[in-house]
Amino acid sequence: MPIKRKALDSGRSSRASKRPTPVPDIGSSDEYSDYEDEVKDDNLKDVLEKFSLESFSNQKSAVQRQDPNFGYKDFSSLSLKPDHANRPLWIDPLKGTITLESFSPLAPQAQDFLTTIAEPLSRPTHLHEYRLTGNSLYAAVSVGLQPQDIINFLDRLSKTPLPESIKSFIVDFTKSYGKIKVVLKHNRFFVESTDPAMLQMLLQDEVIGSQRLKGAEGIIQQAAPKMGGLVIPGTRDAAGVKQASEQKPEDAAGEARKEDDILLAIRDDDDDDEQAQVHSFEIPNEAVEPVKARCQAMGCPALEEYDFRNDEINPTLDIDLKPAARIRSYQEKSLSKMFGNGRAKSGIIVLPCGAGKTLVGITAACTIKKGTIVLCTSSMSVVQWRNEFLRWSNIDPGDIAVFTSDNKEKFRRSTGIIVSTYSMVSQTRARSHDAQKMMDWIQSREWGLMILDEVHVVPASMFRKVTSAIACQSKLGLTATLLREDDKIKDLNFLIGPKLYEANWMELAEQGHIAKVQCAEVWCPMTTEFYSEYMREKSRKAALLYIMNPRKFQACQFLIDYHEKRGDKVIVFSDNVYALERYALKLNKAYIYGGTPQNERMRILENFQHNEQVNTIFLSKIGDTSLDLPEATCLIQISSHYGSRRQEAQRLGRILRAKRRNDEGFNAFFYSLVSKDTDEMFYSSKRQAFLVDQGYAFKVITHLQGIENLQGLAYSSPRERRELLQEVMLQNETSAEVEHVTDDLFSGRSGGQARKGGVKRSAATLSGLAGGEDMAYIEYNRSRNKQLKDKVGHHPLFRKLERERLKRKKELEDFMR
Structure with a gap:
């Protein structure tokens, strides 16, 4: 029986963030760590600390006393429910850790919900571990979940009555978290909320109240957005809409039916319940950043949403997935988190390598149908992204351009797609004339979507340079490993948006989607x-x-x-x-x-x-x-x-x-x-x-x-x-x-100045160099790279000329005989 071993837990080294340059330290081994000056906005760190569960628990007076035998893990005071064997959840009242019995019949439904409201920590075969955090609740609120829904679900599946500390943590962190949205509609910015009292509190603030657009209406009330007729390309709904729209109408009235009505007929879950109301007031374009910064300082960060279907100023991009393209169920689920209410939410989608992150980004661009900019880590990635767009979508090749050190081209029509690298866009040194001209052109436009590939490598200060240089309405981060050794990954929750979806690697492997x-x-x-x-x-x-x-x-x-x-x-x-x-x-x-x-x-x-x-x-x-x-x-x-x-x-x-x-x-x-x-x-x-x-x-x-x-x-x-x-x-x-x-x-940036080549002095005799003392001149094997180069075939024309030359040479030799 082969030995199996679980890796040791890897705590973060406290020295990682204190060193000015990287060294071979197991606690800080991420080569993309940002070693520049500290980020100017100190409020970010304050907000991160404010919304952590540890700081919340420390503020409460009723802290469990440490048991001499079990430490803080003595939960004997929690009473089990009579039918606890049928419920799959254990909840730690101090740390917010949720343990799920994955063998339970209720596990599949519980996994979907827990992935939305909590951070997955460990998901081996039989027991899964999640943790409630401020960021995870931030993501839950952003997709429309209410505090009472979260509490009811956890209480229904928990083996013990839901601890009061968990209830208060959820309520305190969601009562104002994500309730404020900055929305772009008809090229006008609105501060929006379902709670009118929240808007009144903002208007009474000196900073936000003064930024309200003068001459505009008061607080506007209207129906909250829904998916409506929005169809994500590559899904079954999209196929149904296309099939229904291609059917021959029976009468003239049938011809006037639109895709919105077709979709409503396809979806069984749409009902005519009373629609929620949303309240908003308008702010000028230049006030967006100050308002968002002030909301963050007040403890109610503003979510970014893009009402792209009502954007009448930016031209529409002619792009759609090819008819044969079908996205998988987990890809559709991740995109439904992004477009849940018919608008584009900014955030991060986490899928394992080989699970189709690129196709998710392409499908998002096909859904928004506005100008898109894609940022990658290397020039090789730029080429791959462009090829994948041409492979999966029907975009005209002239509408997708590349901006690298070797290529500086523009798309031909009024809108299109630009694929570039982070370093090309964020460069602060002097550029060449063509590169500066291209960058000015990118900065002069308004983009509907920014796709950030391998988003985990982007340091906070670098991302600020990118977003400040380019005006975009929504941001989608893609990665397989939302992980950094320096623990700066939390910054992305505020700089881009919450984690919208994270797939289960082993589940995808069992389904055959990955190896x-x-x-x-x-x-x-x-x-x-x-x-x-x-x-x-x-x-x-x-x-x-x-x-x-x-x-x-x-x-x-x-x-x-x-x-x-x-x-x-x-x-x-x-x-x-x-x-x-x-x-x-x-x-x-x-x-x-x-x-x-x-x-x-x-x-x-x-x-x-x-x-x-x-x-x-x-x-x-x-x-x-x-x-x-x-x-x-x-x-x-x-x-x-x-x-x-x-x-x-x-x-x-x-x-x-x-x-x-x-x-x-x-x-x-x-x-x-x-x-x-x-x-x-x-x-x-x-x-x-x-x-x-x-x-x-x-x-x-x-x-x-x-x-x-x-x-x-x-x-x-x-x-x-x-x-x-x-x-x-x-x-x-x-x-x-x-x-x-x-x-x-x-x-x-990974460590200041490069180390100069060292020299080691070695004393030896000529006989040693000739083979004595186990030392000898070594003739290395010929490189396999050169052998492959030698085998490269010539062009057919040159092969033909070579054959003719050899033929003439042979004829000449025969004639001389």
């Missing part, structure tokens, strides 16, 4: 020579010793051989470029890192995807994101970025796309090679924490059966291992550092 992955940690013993040097080494080179461990190299070689023979496509990841090149050259495999030219990258990736002779590639950290390789079925990790949980999840995402082959059980494999009894084991357990919380179990492999019988096993003799050790020890400390990627976001 079923077997995760394994392979323990590789250190050889005597390497471990002796590791124990003596005090510098960064110690990391290089456990990365270049010969036993780890042999395990990597064995796994590549095993999976290639069973028909898998293998990706090997290494953050350390020196190790990446040594492994790839020794095994004669192609590799890509930050210094690989763009054309060579594309050639290697095309061969990996379509050439049966190229089944393994080595990648540095540039492959962590923005790399679409659905053919890959096996991933091997030989070195990583210390304890980064986000990187572990992103790398797993490279093999998460649903596979074409229908193998029973697992159809993808994730191996993390770890040198035993080194710091790497501690980093590995920390890295696994996020994936374990998503329900993945890591199997520990202590011995690879049959590895000793592999032909051509590298470093199998003591002499080879000593030669490798000598080579590793001759490297300077910079060889032990992880790669600094220049094609990704903000890599230049």
Whole structure:
């Protein structure tokens, strides 16, 4: 029976936010941390602290006293309901933690509701854990839930009577939270609320009252918005509307029927109940930011909504999903959170890698049908986004433009789509003439939707530069890992909007939407020579010793051989470029890192995807994101970025796309090679924490059966291992550092000035250099990259000319005879 282990809990290091530059610290391993000056708006931090459950609990006088045996986890005072066995929820009255029995018949309904009102913490097979927070209640209110609805639901499913502390927490945090909305209608801004008393309180404020538009009506009362005739493309409703509208009308009256009436006939859940009323007053365009800032300071942050169907000033974009495009149920659910009341709410959607985040963004653009700007992390992502728009939608290629360092084009008509990178838009240094002209054109327009890909990498100050530079009505953030090691992810709830939806990874895997992955940690013993040097080494080179461990190299070689023979496509990841090149050259495999030219990258990736002779590639950290390789079925990790949980999840995402082959059980494999009894084991357990919380179990492999019988096993003799050790020890400390990627976001901010290359002096005799003392000149294997380059076929015209030349040469030789 294989050993299974759950990763240790990963607490955040208190030192992470105090260092001016990043160092190899397991508590702050996110390379995109923002190390600039503190954000100017100090109110953000105050609001974040104000809406935390811990601060709320500390304000209450009736705090549970600590039990000497059980600490604060003694809940014996809570009485169980008579039918508690049939109810699936346990609720911690102090921390707001909700434990769900996922095996309960009521679990599916409970999961949907809990995902809306609470933050998912851990979702393994049998027990799921959620936590009520200010941000989660913020999201619940934004989709229309009322405090009493939340309380009633929790009380109905809880095994114990709902604690008063939880009730008061929900009521206190939702009575004013999300009740205020800033809405753009007919190109006029309105402050809107369902509670007239709330608006009266705002008007009595000195700042907000003075910003009210003079000469306008008083408080306006009208019916609250509903979905009405709004149809999200790619759904069953959209297909029904299209089918009904294409039917031949029986009479003239039938011809006048509109899509709104068709949709109302399709939907069974629409009723004629009394419609809620909404109250509002108008403010000028320039007062939007001051009003939002003041509402935030008053403890009632204003939600942003865009009434795009009544926007008559901005031109409508001719875009829709292609007829064959159908979005999946979880994608439709996430978009229904965004367009729940017929308007576009700003917020964040969290889906695992390979689950179709790009299609969600494209469908949102097809729903709003206004000018859209898409921001990505790299130039490679820009190309992929443009291709996906052309693949899934019917947009004219001339209506979608690219703004990168190499391309600065505009769309041809009055509106369209721009795809760019964060760095291009937020750059503060002097631009080229063409780039500045393009940026001025982008800033002069009003955009209906801004899509932020991989939104977790955007620091607060950088996002402010982006939003201040570009005028947009709604913002949609997309990510697979709403996670940062520096805990700044909370900023996004106020800078973009609440988390609208988060999918369950294991549920999607069971439904076949993403691959079923077997995760394994392979323990590789250190050889005597390497471990002796590791124990003596005090510098960064110690990391290089456990990365270049010969036993780890042999395990990597064995796994590549095993999976290639069973028909898998293998990706090997290494953050350390020196190790990446040594492994790839020794095994004669192609590799890509930050210094690989763009054309060579594309050639290697095309061969990996379509050439049966190229089944393994080595990648540095540039492959962590923005790399679409659905053919890959096996991933091997030989070195990583210390304890980064986000990187572990992103790398797993490279093999998460649903596979074409229908193998029973697992159809993808994730191996993390770890040198035993080194710091790497501690980093590995920390890295696994996020994936374990998503329900993945890591199997520990202590011995690879049959590895000793592999032909051509590298470093199998003591002499080879000593030669490798000598080579590793001759490297300077910079060889032990992880790669600094220049094609990704903000890599230049990840630590101030670059370290200069070090030099190590070594005394040796000529006989030593000639082969004595285990030292020798080494002739490296020829790079597989160059072999692939040599195999590139010539153009048919040149092949024809070459054949004719050889033919003439042969005829001449025959004539001379």
